[in-house]
Amino acid sequence: MGDSGFQTDPGEPSNMNGAKRILKLCPLLVPYAALFCGGVFLTVSQSFGLLTPIPYGGGHLEAYAGLLSSPSFYASFLFSLQVGAVSALCAVIAGTLLAYWVWRLPARLQTAALIYKIPLILPHIAVAFVVLLLWSRSGILASMAHSMGWIETMREFPNVLYSGWGLGMIMAYCLKGIPFAMLLVMALLVRFDARQIETAEMLGASRTRIFFRIVLPRVAPAVHTAFIILFLYSFGAFDIPFVLSESRPGMLSIHVYNMYFKRDLADRPEAMAILVIMFCFAVLFIVAYSMAVRRLESAERKI
Amino acid sequence: MRAPLLLLLMFLVFVVPVVLLALSSLAPGWRFPNVWPEAFSLRALVYLLQHRGQILISLGSSFLFSLLTVLTTLGMCLLPASVFAGREFPGKTLLEGLLLAPALVPPMTFAMGLHFLLIKCSLADTLIGVVLVLAMFSYPYMFRALVAGFQTMGVDYRACAQNLGAEPVRILLTVELPLLLPAIIAGGSVVFLVAFSEYFLVFLIGGGAVPSFTGRLIPLLSSSDRSLASILTLIFLFLPIALFVILDTTLVRVYRKKGMM
Amino acid sequence: MPRKQWFAMLLCTVAVLALSGSIQAEQHRPLEEPFEEIEKQAEGSKVHWYMYGGWAHVNTWVDTYVAREMKVRYNIDLTRVPMDAGIFVNKLLNEKAAGKQTGTIDLLWINGENFKNAREAGLLLGPFASHLPHVQQYVDPGSVAHDFGYPVEGYEAPFGKAQFVFEYDTAEVDSPPQTVAALKAWIKAHPGRFTYPQPPDFTGSAFIRQLFYAVTGGHEQYLQGYDPDLFARQAPKLWAWLNEVEPWLWQKGQTYPKDSATLDTLFARGEVAFGMSYHPPHAQNKILEGTYPDTVRTFVLEDGSMYNIHFTAIPFNAPNKAGAMVLSNFLLSVDAQLAKYDPAVWGDFPALDPQRLSPRDRKRFQAVDLGPATLRSDELVPVGVPEIPARYLEALERGWEEHVLR
Numbered sequence: 001m002g003d004s005g006f007q008t009d010p011g012e013p014s015n016m017n018g019a020k021r022i023l024k025l026c027p028l029l030v031p032y033a034a035l036f037c038g039g040v041f042l043t044v045s046q047s048f049g050l051l052t053p054i055p056y057g058g059g060h061l062e063a064y065a066g067l068l069s070s071p072s073f074y075a076s077f078l079f080s081l082q083v084g085a086v087s088a089l090c091a092v093i094a095g096t097l098l099a100y101w102v103w104r105l106p107a108r109l110q111t112a113a114l115i116y117k118i119p120l121i122l123p124h125i126a127v128a129f130v131v132l133l134l135w136s137r138s139g140i141l142a143s144m145a146h147s148m149g150w151i152e153t154m155r156e157f158p159n160v161l162y163s164g165w166g167l168g169m170i171m172a173y174c175l176k177g178i179p180f181a182m183l184l185v186m187a188l189l190v191r192f193d194a195r196q197i198e199t200a201e202m203l204g205a206s207r208t209r210i211f212f213r214i215v216l217p218r219v220a221p222a223v224h225t226a227f228i229i230l231f232l233y234s235f236g237a238f239d240i241p242f243v244l245s246e247s248r249p250g251m252l253s254i255h256v257y258n259m260y261f262k263r264d265l266a267d268r269p270e271a272m273a274i275l276v277i278m279f280c281f282a283v284l285f286i287v288a289y290s291m292a293v294r295r296l297e298s299a300e301r302k303i
Numbered sequence: 304m305r306a307p308l309l310l311l312l313m314f315l316v317f318v319v320p321v322v323l324l325a326l327s328s329l330a331p332g333w334r335f336p337n338v339w340p341e342a343f344s345l346r347a348l349v350y351l352l353q354h355r356g357q358i359l360i361s362l363g364s365s366f367l368f369s370l371l372t373v374l375t376t377l378g379m380c381l382l383p384a385s386v387f388a389g390r391e392f393p394g395k396t397l398l399e400g401l402l403l404a405p406a407l408v409p410p411m412t413f414a415m416g417l418h419f420l421l422i423k424c425s426l427a428d429t430l431i432g433v434v435l436v437l438a439m440f441s442y443p444y445m446f447r448a449l450v451a452g453f454q455t456m457g458v459d460y461r462a463c464a465q466n467l468g469a470e471p472v473r474i475l476l477t478v479e480l481p482l483l484l485p486a487i488i489a490g491g492s493v494v495f496l497v498a499f500s501e502y503f504l505v506f507l508i509g510g511g512a513v514p515s516f517t518g519r520l521i522p523l524l525s526s527s528d529r530s531l532a533s534i535l536t537l538i539f540l541f542l543p544i545a546l547f548v549i550l551d552t553t554l555v556r557v558y559r560k561k562g563m564m
Numbered sequence: 565m566p567r568k569q570w571f572a573m574l575l576c577t578v579a580v581l582a583l584s585g586s587i588q589a590e591q592h593r594p595l596e597e598p599f600e601e602i603e604k605q606a607e608g609s610k611v612h613w614y615m616y617g618g619w620a621h622v623n624t625w626v627d628t629y630v631a632r633e634m635k636v637r638y639n640i641d642l643t644r645v646p647m648d649a650g651i652f653v654n655k656l657l658n659e660k661a662a663g664k665q666t667g668t669i670d671l672l673w674i675n676g677e678n679f680k681n682a683r684e685a686g687l688l689l690g691p692f693a694s695h696l697p698h699v700q701q702y703v704d705p706g707s708v709a710h711d712f713g714y715p716v717e718g719y720e721a722p723f724g725k726a727q728f729v730f731e732y733d734t735a736e737v738d739s740p741p742q743t744v745a746a747l748k749a750w751i752k753a754h755p756g757r758f759t760y761p762q763p764p765d766f767t768g769s770a771f772i773r774q775l776f777y778a779v780t781g782g783h784e785q786y787l788q789g790y791d792p793d794l795f796a797r798q799a800p801k802l803w804a805w806l807n808e809v810e811p812w813l814w815q816k817g818q819t820y821p822k823d824s825a826t827l828d829t830l831f832a833r834g835e836v837a838f839g840m841s842y843h844p845p846h847a848q849n850k851i852l853e854g855t856y857p858d859t860v861r862t863f864v865l866e867d868g869s870m871y872n873i874h875f876t877a878i879p880f881n882a883p884n885k886a887g888a889m890v891l892s893n894f895l896l897s898v899d900a901q902l903a904k905y906d907p908a909v910w911g912d913f914p915a916l917d918p919q920r921l922s923p924r925d926r927k928r929f930q931a932v933d934l935g936p937a938t939l940r941s942d943e944l945v946p947v948g949v950p951e952i953p954a955r956y957l958e959a960l961e962r963g964w965e966e967h968v969l970r
Contacts, residue, residue, distance in 0.1 A: 021386055028383040035439045036405050036413050043416030053419055053661035072970060101309050109306055115317045121543045123500030123517055126536040129524045130320040138833035143338045162819045236409025238503040243524050262650045279412040331854050422662040510655055511645040512668040522617045522646055526825040
């Protein structure tokens with residue numbers, strides 16, 4: 001992140017003063033402050049019952065008290081965490097492995113491997129639809145199982161989409177997440193010198209050892225970045241759960257949607273309170289994960 | 304892993320869904336237990352042609368706001384990226400972390416709070432409002448690409464032009480922008496895709512007054528008319544591919560010839 | 565410099581013209597003018613109609629027939645915008661709270677509790693219905709005086725009529741249950757083959773209202789208006805019924821289809837045995853579309869089948885009030901109601917009073933073939949029961965979420 005800076009700039013004064021720097025940063029800082037910070041501020045204040053569209057009669061912490069004492073909120077929160085974590089983990093693992101294998105392919109086959117970018121182009125709702133086509137009990141895989149004689153009726157096909165574990169959503173997030181992880185990892189792999197691997201092979205190292213000892217540490221930054229991005233995305237996104245969601249427990253984003261659009265305006269602070277909790281969780285997660293990774297890396301170096 | 308096995312696996316996971324979409328779009332009555340559709344019909348295509356006006360309008364609108372988002376993020380990030388690609392200054396890492404946050408936190412968290420303010424400012428239900436909010440959560444991709452681009456470009460070109468007496472604006476437009484084009488294209492592609500595929504934010508801020516292709520697709524996904532949904536999804540797939548092919552054949556070739564890529 | 569001055573003058577002229585244009589617009593008061601004036605004002609303008617977008621056949625009818633006729637007859641450009649009723653009411657609430665006097669919605673497709681909420685928040689323009697010539701000509705005022713028990717008072721104009729029916733595939737089920745009690749027995753005998761859309765979906769909510777009438781002894785007790793004690797006494801019987809059958813429902817009641825379109829898909833693909841719809845010709849429509857097999861038929865329960873009327877209304881901040889009134893009026897014309905009645909198109913029952921039609925028009929309606937999958941009115945009318953007052957509806961939806969979902 002911005003560590004290989006420019007060399008000394010001959011045309012500039014030796015210390016680009018703060019004022020000029022801030023001026024150059026304005027095109028980004030002004031919208032950031034107004035829209036992003038402003039938006040977050042409004043969400044937070046509405047969760048306390050201030051600045052709401054219609055005057056709010058309840059106490060300031062009433063929305064939070066209501067949420068934190070509601071078991072269905074915790075159930076949704078844990079469910080969103082679970083869906084996010086499982087899908088991000090699977091996507092990152094599969095993506096890293098696939099990226100490595102594709103990178104090892106001979107050059108002419110690598111163009112064929114570009115098909116991995118297809119899910120990147122599809123919108124999330126379309127990927128959810130594809131999962132629906134394939135895995136619903138009346139879907140294509142069920143038909144295949146029937147034609148192979150594994151099942152007789154529709155109901156014998158395992159209940160993948162509505163099992164209560166969020167499998168449908170996890171698969172859709174994976175289908176989008178694997179190419180994304182592959183993209184990030186490949187970006188680091190192309191800078192990698194293949195000769196190092198060949199040397200290790202000549203010295204008799206096994207393929208697993210090469211992967212874990214040489215390749216993985218080098219692509220670790222991409223793996224960590226991909227995991228953070230994919231986890232937080234699956235945790236809080238709306239599009240895929242909108243198509244594939246299960247009634248109970250639902251994803252947090254769907255709860256917020258229902259509260260914002262389908263209930264009274266008087267319920268607004270509760271919807272905003274959920275959003276504030278999601279936001280705080282996201283920030284805490286980023287900070288905690290980055291610190292954990294940094295500590296692991298410095299521990300490794302000491303060894 | 305053996306090459307053929309790997310390619311087969313990737314084909315199954317990444318390409319077969321598209322094939323299924325194509326089949327499903329031509330077979331409205333495809334039910335269990337048929338592995339292969341019983342009857343094909345062009346009904347979905349007929350619907351497409353019947354409604355081509357509306358579909359083209361929503362496609363065009365999606366295209367327009369995605370493109371405007373790319374341009375807006377470019378305008379937002381160009382100067383700041385040059386600052387971040389340069390020297391260290393106090394608080395640089397922290398600021399960079401803060402500036403990348405909108406891509407990580409769920410967009411709902413700031414968009415819903417913002418919505419009421421946008422209504423008051425009459426920016427809700429407008430194209431500008433939608434572009435602003437989309438730019439707000441997709442600019443980090445353009446930002447990262449531009450920072451990398453500035454770092455690759457180095458400072459020598461600017462120094463050279465300055466020594467020849469050019470003004471800073473002229474340097475930016477005629478020297479730096481063309482050199483940054485690969486980075487702009489890389490960041491811009493991601494921003495375009497993100498904006499084009501977005502459903503919720505466009506629906507929230509646009510309020511139905513800003514048509515979008517995703518908005519047209521969503522009600523059909525839970526309906527029993529799967530062939531229609533399939534054909535619209537396929538359009539979704541082919542449009543960005545067409546765009547990238549065009550980009551590749553025109554701009555990128557020109558740049559490769561000039562030796563700048 | 566001359567160029568700068570000229571530019572400034574140009575800006576001023578443009579500003580003055582724009583302001584005068586908007587001042588002129590405010591002088592129109594569509595509710596006080598004769599309808600010919602309104603039609604003239606609306607000519608050449610654009611109308612945005614926000615309506616539920618989950619029914620593709622309705623969308624097609626609006627986009628093709630209605631849009632074309634509006635253009636040909638009145639030179640009005642119609643744009644249909646898909647949006648759920650609860651969502652656009654919420655949008656109007658936000659706009660009213662923000663003080664936005666000019667919105668984006670001209671006409672709404674609305675009824676029931678959404679209408680009540682919109683009226684109570686002062687979101688609708690009116691009363692306008694009695695200004696429409698077709699309302700004066702063809703509509704029986706008594707039949708449209710109440711919407712889910714709430715007084716209409718001319719704030720919405722009728723659009724169509726609907727009655728709640730069930731659907732089944734004769735190839736799969738020999739004889740469907742005739743009463744609610746028989747339905748419960750059937751569900752228990754066939755686990756995993758029945759479900760209903762999750763309230764507050766329109767159809768799912770209607771289903772639990774139907775059951776409410778049936779398990780609590782009829783509808784008359786509720787028609788006087790909302791009585792919280794009555795509700796508190798009667799609602800537990802409904803929750804008990806629903807909770808009792810839950811383990812035998814599709815997915816063991818762990819999840820419900822999120823809307824009626826999803827249930828249609830499950831039924832069409834054979835994953836569940838019964839469909840349900842608020843439109844009697846819905847099954848025939850789907851058969852003609854090719855999504856239902858042609859062995860599907862419709863049935864009603866003897867305990868009663870709810871009917872209601874759905875309406876169009878105009879928001880307080882509609883940018884084109886005149887155009888909205890012209891559209892609302894056109895939708896009540898004999899031609900439009902006839903076009904909509906055809907099951908190949910939609911099959912929605914007309915909101916016109918047959919007694920007020922000319923004999924020739926009456927014959928045209930009788931000549932429409934509703935198809936074998938649709939029940940005739942002599943089968944529907946005897947079991948018809950009126951809709952419940954809206955406040956019960958909301959209480960039922962909230963109660964369902966609390967007592968059945970959790």
